[in-house]
Amino acid sequence: xxxxxxxxxxxxxxxxxxxxxxxxxxxxxxxxxxxxxxxxxxxxxxxxxxxxxxxxxxxxxxxxxxxxxxxxxxxxxxxxxxxxxxxxxxxxxxxxxxxxxxxxxxxxxxxxxxxxxxxxxxxxxxxxxxxxxxxxxxxxxxxxxxxxxxxxxxxxxxxxxxxxxxxxxxxxxxxxxxxxxxxxxxxxxxxxxxxxxxxxxxxxxxxxxxxxxxxxxxxxxxxxxxxxxxxxxxxxxxxxxxxxxxxxxxxxxxxxxxxxxxxx
Numbered sequence: 001x002x003x004x005x006x007x008x009x010x011x012x013x014x015x016x017x018x019x020x021x022x023x024x025x026x027x028x029x030x031x032x033x034x035x036x037x038x039x040x041x042x043x044x045x046x047x048x049x050x051x052x053x054x055x056x057x058x059x060x061x062x063x064x065x066x067x068x069x070x071x072x073x074x075x076x077x078x079x080x081x082x083x084x085x086x087x088x089x090x091x092x093x094x095x096x097x098x099x100x101x102x103x104x105x106x107x108x109x110x111x112x113x114x115x116x117x118x119x120x121x122x123x124x125x126x127x128x129x130x131x132x133x134x135x136x137x138x139x140x141x142x143x144x145x146x147x148x149x150x151x152x153x154x155x156x157x158x159x160x161x162x163x164x165x166x167x168x169x170x171x172x173x174x175x176x177x178x179x180x181x182x183x184x185x186x187x188x189x190x191x192x193x194x195x196x197x198x199x200x201x202x203x204x205x206x207x208x209x210x211x212x213x214x215x216x217x218x219x220x221x222x223x224x225x226x227x228x229x230x231x232x233x234x235x236x237x238x239x240x241x242x243x244x245x246x247x248x249x250x251x252x253x254x255x256x257x258x259x260x261x262x263x264x
Contacts, residue, residue: 022121030126034132037095046090046194048135051141055083059148060212074235080145080152080176081233082204085166085226087137089203092130092167094194097174100126101186103263104178130167141212147261163248172253173221193194197222206230218242221249 039041062075103109109122142152166258178186178194197203201222202212217223224245231239 004046017218020116024126026121026124030128030132033126033129035093035165036135037099037129037133040099043095043099046095046135048086048140051083051090051137054086054145055079055141055144056148058083058204063168074149076145076150077150077234078230079204079208080141080148080150081230082206082226083145084138085162085203085222085229086198087141088134088166088225089170089197089222090194091133091137093170093174095174095192096126096130096171097134097178097190098174100175100177100178101181101183101190105183127167128191130171131180134163134167152233153236155232155236155238158237161238161243162225162232162246163226165243165250166221166228169225169249169253171248172250172257175261176257176260179257201225221246224249249253 025134037047058079062079079221088139100109141245142150147151174190179188181189197220200210201216201220202214202216203226205225205226207218207223214223218227224242227245228239228242231237231242
């Protein structure tokens, strides 16, 4: 004979142990990631200070030196979309790579792996944090651009797709670097790649400013992102070719990261 044991009613014991719903976990992780990124001086320098300096310096010096970019539109109209693209690259690639590299070194990601937050939740939290920081960047850089005389009339869909796919492409590449190299090597590699793409990646200046090399830069994620955002603001257009390049880099980066990323 089996003895019948009556179960206590639901909610009889408090507190009830267990993880929060996945959505709340992701939002909490995203909030923490965004706060850490904005509190870090180096990350703030990459995310806001350097892009603002390039925007103000580029427009001011360009007008003083009569910089010719083979475009009759004001320099501020050309520079501002490019600096917005640079801000996306700074945050989703360089800042993410450096932060993740040192999180691996100090065992932060390993400890998060023992929490109720699944790996997909950790990655989703990082992506949401990137988008939140990028939104702040857009307001700051856009506001300064308007003070310099910029009158934005963007194609909203083209701009949204460019930022979304650009974030996906550069975030996957940033995680690829951070997941395969040691923290110090990640710091050096991420900053070096950032400087190389800033100088020769056609992110701030249009492809026409690079002559024949522009045909090569067009296939870089930086050049594709810059052209897609410039197309949205300058021509109210959706640059499908550039978006396709960004999608290709995102797929390649995600595939390589999934195969090589080391969590500790």
